[in-house]
Amino acid sequence: MEINRIKQLNEQADLIRKMSIECIANFGSGHIGGTSSIIETLTCLYYECANIDPTQPNWADRDRIVLSKGHAAVGLYSTLAAKGYFHKSELLTLNQNGTNLPSHCDMLKVTGVDFTAGSLGQGISAAVGMAIAAKMDRKKYRVYTIVGDGESQEGQVWEAVMLAGSRKLNNLTVFVDNNGMQIDGMCDDICKVAPFEPKYKAFGFKVVTVDGHDVEAICNAIEESKKSKKPTAIILNTIKGKGVKCCEGTPASHSVAFTEELFKAENTGGVLNI
Amino acid sequence: MSELHKKEMRAVYTDNLIKYGKKNKNIVVLEADLMNCHGTKKFRDAYPTRFINCGIAEANMIGVAAGLASCGKIPFAASFSPFATRRCYDQIAVSVGYTKMNVKIVGTDPGILAQNNGGTHMSLEDVALMCQVPEMVVVEPVDTVSFDKLFPQILACDKPMYIRLQRKTTAPIFEDDAKIDLFKANVVRKGTDITIVASSIMVHRALTTARSLAEFGIDAEVISVHTYKPLDTDTIFRSVKKTGAVISCENHHLIGGMGQMIATALMENDIRVPFGMIGISDRYGEVGNEKYLADIMGLTEQDIYDKAEEIYKKK
Ligand SMILES: Cc1ncc(C[n+]2csc(CCOP(=O)(O)OP(=O)(O)O)c2C)c(N)n1
Ligand SMILES: [Mg+2]
Numbered sequence: 001m002e003i004n005r006i007k008q009l010n011e012q013a014d015l016i017r018k019m020s021i022e023c024i025a026n027f028g029s030g031h032i033g034g035t036s037s038i039i040e041t042l043t044c045l046y047y048e049c050a051n052i053d054p055t056q057p058n059w060a061d062r063d064r065i066v067l068s069k070g071h072a073a074v075g076l077y078s079t080l081a082a083k084g085y086f087h088k089s090e091l092l093t094l095n096q097n098g099t100n101l102p103s104h105c106d107m108l109k110v111t112g113v114d115f116t117a118g119s120l121g122q123g124i125s126a127a128v129g130m131a132i133a134a135k136m137d138r139k140k141y142r143v144y145t146i147v148g149d150g151e152s153q154e155g156q157v158w159e160a161v162m163l164a165g166s167r168k169l170n171n172l173t174v175f176v177d178n179n180g181m182q183i184d185g186m187c188d189d190i191c192k193v194a195p196f197e198p199k200y201k202a203f204g205f206k207v208v209t210v211d212g213h214d215v216e217a218i219c220n221a222i223e224e225s226k227k228s229k230k231p232t233a234i235i236l237n238t239i240k241g242k243g244v245k246c247c248e249g250t251p252a253s254h255s256v257a258f259t260e261e262l263f264k265a266e267n268t269g270g271v272l273n274i
Numbered sequence: 275m276s277e278l279h280k281k282e283m284r285a286v287y288t289d290n291l292i293k294y295g296k297k298n299k300n301i302v303v304l305e306a307d308l309m310n311c312h313g314t315k316k317f318r319d320a321y322p323t324r325f326i327n328c329g330i331a332e333a334n335m336i337g338v339a340a341g342l343a344s345c346g347k348i349p350f351a352a353s354f355s356p357f358a359t360r361r362c363y364d365q366i367a368v369s370v371g372y373t374k375m376n377v378k379i380v381g382t383d384p385g386i387l388a389q390n391n392g393g394t395h396m397s398l399e400d401v402a403l404m405c406q407v408p409e410m411v412v413v414e415p416v417d418t419v420s421f422d423k424l425f426p427q428i429l430a431c432d433k434p435m436y437i438r439l440q441r442k443t444t445a446p447i448f449e450d451d452a453k454i455d456l457f458k459a460n461v462v463r464k465g466t467d468i469t470i471v472a473s474s475i476m477v478h479r480a481l482t483t484a485r486s487l488a489e490f491g492i493d494a495e496v497i498s499v500h501t502y503k504p505l506d507t508d509t510i511f512r513s514v515k516k517t518g519a520v521i522s523c524e525n526h527h528l529i530g531g532m533g534q535m536i537a538t539a540l541m542e543n544d545i546r547v548p549f550g551m552i553g554i555s556d557r558y559g560e561v562g563n564e565k566y567l568a569d570i571m572g573l574t575e576q577d578i579y580d581k582a583e584e585i586y587k588k589k
Binding site: 027070095096097098099102103104106116117118119120121150151153154155182183184187190191193 | 305307308309310311327328329330331333334356357361390391392393394395560561562563566
């Protein structure tokens, strides 16, 4: 990948991360940890790898992107707003009474959201359904889904993986946000679901492990997945709360209440003009 | 005022688990990655071998709880109310209900109390679902004082049970000297003109409304229900026969909720009086604070007032 393109993507990711922090700070609190760990992935998908068109959010042949870990909706909303699916000023209504931007991503309320999530474990099944539909209709679109590592404790995740593997859904790419943490602490201490690589391999997936904050590595992995004869799992080694000064790398980043001082210290530069 | 009113519901939950867990070694606490939201870390630290964090796997948690119960344990398994109920309904119906296992399922932030977690986290149907499980006892303490008094009774009852819990501070309804019986509803305000049967966060609203109604010459009797099933119809019938009119108020869907249970019981017993219901119509939840959600879903004091007046005038 060209150095310039890498730089552009990094700058874009940086902006989306700042938008997400401001969006949450404007409401007062929210899931910044799991949001910031997937910003680079969202940026690579929406700015480089996925076949989408913000002017046609319901285009039948678009790639589908399902955020199964729906509590990271702010990251998705910020990316969609940055791409022009809706105006970025709408981000300031996040979670307000009567808003169209609820805390968990909602396909009926938000332009560009391909599936609703929030009850963990369900998005990946819908993604498998979309991938099967594409095969039935002989369509070329791909399906991407982002799943949490904690979320992967839900048995439903593995039911979906099993079906995708046995149907050889090579139009499906599953990202696992391997940030090592969930609400109550470290995933490994609570109910160990890692390692992901051998599990996905055993279910018939091609597996690629990357640094989830390295845009070039993520893009390369996605491009590889497009050529695969099997479904692909991209294991993203990430840092929960990446780039959020007050909580980076701590389980406390899961949901953060931003006071004015805490927000100021983030130095986001008022990208949403707040 | 009781000191307990300063405490959060989750603290009353955890402190009772610890208190009774000291003597009763069969008490086991299960969580599905919401220990930090329920405050049960304190129990884990006190009795680490009797605490199981199952991870984000509610259906498995219920199955594991059933297995523990079959070996004589008394498991308390908690999650947010939608995930503790609808997310694992077949596991509850088969592994807990059908087998008559002594599992205590705890669902928190019920109804509109899910607030900014929004529609995916808002259980407006959990009471209906859980009442459908044969012999399941379904309880929702209305405040911290009554929960503290109910806890040993819940523990002593060996039936499958669903405990619907507000998680944080509760509007005070009872004082320390209140008599709280698991299977009895409480008359919390005496009146002669209309009966208001309320549960959950609606008891406090009903009491406030009753005071407003009194200013306009309508003397309402308020009944606080903490056990939906089996429902204490005796207390309700006694009141309704005296007042001759009744409305129900619940933080739940009207379909399959307490109001419909009361209506059916009244009809079956040939008690024909003007009747109305306050609750949530056929819809999903959404994000918002409690006040906003109460406004749009028709759970405000004004809604109760209007309904009470309408029903009273039909007498
Ligand atoms: C079925 C279900 N159970 C519980 C929750 C509550 N919950 C929201 S986020 C979360 C932790 C998620 O951990 P992980 O998937 O690792 O997400 P991340 O670390 O990326 O934020 C939990 C338990 C939920 N949303 N859905
Ligand atoms: Mg995680």
